[in-house]
Amino acid sequence: EAQVTQNPRYLITVTGKKLTVTCSQNMNHEYMSWYRQDPGLGLRQIYYSMNVEVTDKGDVPEGYKVSRKEKRNFPLILESPSPNQTSLYFCASSSVPAVNTGELFFGEGSRLTVL
Amino acid sequence: GQNIDQPTEMTATEGAIVQINCTYQTSGFNGLFWYQQHAGEAPTFLSYNVLDGLEEKGRFSSFLSRSKGYSYLLLKELQMKDSASYLCAVRDGNSGNTPLVFGKGTRLSVIA
Numbered sequence: 001e002a003q004v005t006q007n008p009r010y011l012i013t014v015t016g017k018k019l020t021v022t023c024s025q026n027m028n029h030e031y032m033s034w035y036r037q038d039p040g041l042g043l044r045q046i047y048y049s050m051n052v053e054v055t056d057k058g059d060v061p062e063g064y065k066v067s068r069k070e071k072r073n074f075p076l077i078l079e080s081p082s083p084n085q086t087s088l089y090f091c092a093s094s095s096v097p098a099v100n101t102g103e104l105f106f107g108e109g110s111r112l113t114v115l
Numbered sequence: 116g117q118n119i120d121q122p123t124e125m126t127a128t129e130g131a132i133v134q135i136n137c138t139y140q141t142s143g144f145n146g147l148f149w150y151q152q153h154a155g156e157a158p159t160f161l162s163y164n165v166l167d168g169l170e171e172k173g174r175f176s177s178f179l180s181r182s183k184g185y186s187y188l189l190l191k192e193l194q195m196k197d198s199a200s201y202l203c204a205v206r207d208g209n210s211g212n213t214p215l216v217f218g219k220g221t222r223l224s225v226i227a
Contacts, residue, residue, distance in 0.1 A: 033214070042219035043158070043202065058214055090157060102148035102206065102215060106157035 002027045004107035006091050012113045013081055021076045021110050023091030031094045032074035033058070033104070034066065036087040043090070049074055050096075081114040088112075117141050119218035121203050126224045127193055135188045135221045141207030148215060149177050149188045150202040158202055161188070190223075198225045 033048035045058030065077040092104040127133040150158040164179035200220040
C-alpha cells in the first residue's frame with residue numbers, strides 16, 4: 001500500500017530535550033516536505049527536499065533541522081524544542097510531475113506537545 | 116508577500132450545493148489547489164487549476180479566475196461525510212520547487 005508513515009504519532013516532551021520525528025514514504029517520490037498546522041494559522045511549510053541531499057527552507061524553518069540521506073526518509077529534528085513548537089506536524093511527499101500539479105500525499109500527522 | 120483568504124466556517128444541508136470561496140494575492144501564480152481534511156486526519160488532494168475556468172470531478176468542481184485572484188470549490192449533492200475542512204493553496208512561483216502556500220481552511224458542517 002502506498003503511504004507516508006510518520007513516527008511518533010503522539011509525543012509529549014520537555015523543553016530542550018532533542019527529538020526526531022521520522023517520515024518514510026514507499027512511493028519512490030523525489031519531493032518530500034514538512035508542515036506544521038496550528039489553529040488559526042493553517043498549514044505552514046517548515047522544510048522541503050526536491051531529492052536526496054537537497055533541502056531548502058520553507059516559511060517557518062527556525063528551530064528545526066532536516067536531512068535527506070535516502071530517498072525514502074526525511075526526518076525532522078528539533079534540537080532544543082520549545083513550547084512554541086507544540087503543534088501538529090505533517091510530512092508530505094510527491095513525484096516531480098505531481099509536485100507541479102500540487103498533488104501531495106500526506107502522512108497521518110504527529111501531534112507534538114512541548115512542556 | 117502572500118495572502119490567501121477563505122471563510123472560516125460554513126454550514127450547509129445534506130443534499131444541497133455549497134460554494135467555498137478563496138481569494139489570493141501573490142506576486143506570481145503557478146496553480147491553485149484544493150485539499151480536503153477531515154478532523155484529526157491528513158489533508159487529501161482534491162483539485163488543481165492553473166488556467167481560468169471550471170474543472171469538474173464528480174460531485175466536486177473547482178473554478179479559477181486569475182485576473183480576479185479568485186477561486187471557488189463547489190460541492191454538489193452534499194453528504195454528511197463531506198463535513199471537513201477545505202484548504203485552498205496557491206503556488207506563487209514558476210517551478211515545482213516553489214512550495215504551496217495554504218490558506219487557513221474553511222470548516223464545512225453538513226447538517227441533516
